[in-house]
Amino acid sequence: MAYFLGRDVEVFLTTETAGTNIAMGTEVVTCTGATKAIAQAESGVGIVMAMNLADAAAVSGGRVADVTGIDLSISSTDEEEGPYFGQRTTHKIEIRKEQSVTLTRKKNDQSWDFLFNGPCATGSFEGTALDAANTGPRWGCVSGTLPFPIGDGNYNPRFESTTGGQPVSGGDGASGLSLFGYRLHVRLKNSAAGEVYTVRNSMITGHTVSLNADGTMEETMEFMSNVPPTFASGANVFDTTLTCPATGM
Numbered sequence: 001m002a003y004f005l006g007r008d009v010e011v012f013l014t015t016e017t018a019g020t021n022i023a024m025g026t027e028v029v030t031c032t033g034a035t036k037a038i039a040q041a042e043s044g045v046g047i048v049m050a051m052n053l054a055d056a057a058a059v060s061g062g063r064v065a066d067v068t069g070i071d072l073s074i075s076s077t078d079e080e081e082g083p084y085f086g087q088r089t090t091h092k093i094e095i096r097k098e099q100s101v102t103l104t105r106k107k108n109d110q111s112w113d114f115l116f117n118g119p120c121a122t123g124s125f126e127g128t129a130l131d132a133a134n135t136g137p138r139w140g141c142v143s144g145t146l147p148f149p150i151g152d153g154n155y156n157p158r159f160e161s162t163t164g165g166q167p168v169s170g171g172d173g174a175s176g177l178s179l180f181g182y183r184l185h186v187r188l189k190n191s192a193a194g195e196v197y198t199v200r201n202s203m204i205t206g207h208t209v210s211l212n213a214d215g216t217m218e219e220t221m222e223f224m225s226n227v228p229p230t231f232a233s234g235a236n237v238f239d240t241t242l243t244c245p246a247t248g249m
Contacts, residue, residue: 001071001072001073001074002071002072002073003069003070003071003072004069004070004072004186005068005069006066006067006068006069006070006104006105007189008188008189009067009070009186009187009188009189010063010067010186010187010188010189011063011064011067011070011103011184011185011186011187012051012059012060012062012063012064012184012185012187012238013049013050013051013062013064013182013183013184013185014050014051014052014053014058014059014062014182014183014185015050015051015052015053015140015141015179015182015183016053016140016141016178016179016180016181016182016183016200016201016242016243017052017053017140017141017148017179017242018052018053018054018240018242019052019054019147019148048061048062049111049112049114049115050062050115050182053183053240053242054240055240056236056237056238056240059185059238059240060236064103064105065105065108066105066106066108067103067104067105068104068105068106068218069103069104070101070102070103070104070186071100071101071102071104072099072100072101072186072197073099073100073101073102074097074098074099075097075098075099075100076094076095076096076097076098077094077095077096077097077098078092078093078094078095079092079093079095080092080093081093096226097226097228098224098225098226099199099202099224099225099226099229100205100222100223100224101184101186101199101202101222101223101224101225102220102221102222102223103220103221103222103223104218104219104220105218105219105220106217106218107209107217107218107219112207112219112221113207113209114136115136115137115138115204115207115221116136116138116204116206116207116221117136117207118132118133118134118135118136118137119132119133119134119135119136120132120133120135120136120137120150124147124149124150125149125150125152126142126149126150126151126152127152127154131152135152135153136204137150137151138153138203138204138205139151139152139153139157139180139181139203139204140179140180140181140182140203141179141180142155142179142180143179148179151179151180153203157178157180157181157201157203157245158178158245159245177242177243177244177245178201178242178243178244178245180201180203181200181201181202181203181225182201182202182203182204182223183198183199183200183201183202183239184198184199184202184223185197185198185232185238185239186198186199193233193234193235193237194233195231195232195233196231196232196233196237196238196239197229197231198229198230198231198232198238198239199223199225199229200225200227200228200229200230200239200243201225201226201227201243202223202224202225202227203223203224203225204221204222204223205222205223205224206220206221206222207219207220207221207222208220227243
């Protein structure tokens with residue numbers, strides 16, 4: 001586990017899509033005379049929460065402001081085998097790696113509330129209007145017509161790709177490039193040309209808000225991924241290569 005203060009790192013949050021007209025954010029709309037915010041996956045939204053992976057400039061636009069801390073944990077899930085006949089020692093078999101990232105920031109708007117709780121714009125959501133009203137864009141986008149719609153999480157991440165995720169002849173069932181989840185780019189502030197730790201295809205697993213007698217102070221957002229991380233280095237260089245489900249997931 002590694003913990004960084006907000007003054008030591010920069011964090012950039014993006015979707016797993018390279019389309020220039022895609023961004024996860026909120027738009028203020030009028031509903032039965034009341035104004036509320038909804039999450040949608042299109043450019044031109046009011047508050048952008050996650051930019052696209054079109055290029056380095058787009059990634060830079062997804063910088064998370066007012067970060068006070070980031071907790072990065074890397075672990076593995078093991079399965080215990082044994083003990084074997086005549087032996088006392090058991091064996092630990094690694095099943096998968098797991099990365100958990102917890103971002104803490106000063107709460108300055110409601111964007112993270114909508115990112116976790118919703119509601120989502122019906123036209124930008126793959127499910128029903130009822131599901132859109134009660135679901136946040138925690139799993140990123142899914143395949144469909146551009147701009148890709150927000151997913152409801154009721155699918156296999158490996159099969160949600162730019163080609164529709166359908167099994168391919170002679171393949172393992174995964175094709176195209178993965179759209180699942182979000183991508184986190186973590187860079188040390190004192191080294192703009194230094195290494196960027198990239199967490200790919202991460203889903204949002206938790207959101208909390210700290211309160212006190214004077215009001216809201218901070219909020220946290222938790223991300224989790226089982227996809228191996230990547231590293232990028234250089235001045236304003238980010239890993240914008242989309243994940244191939246057949247090899248990375």
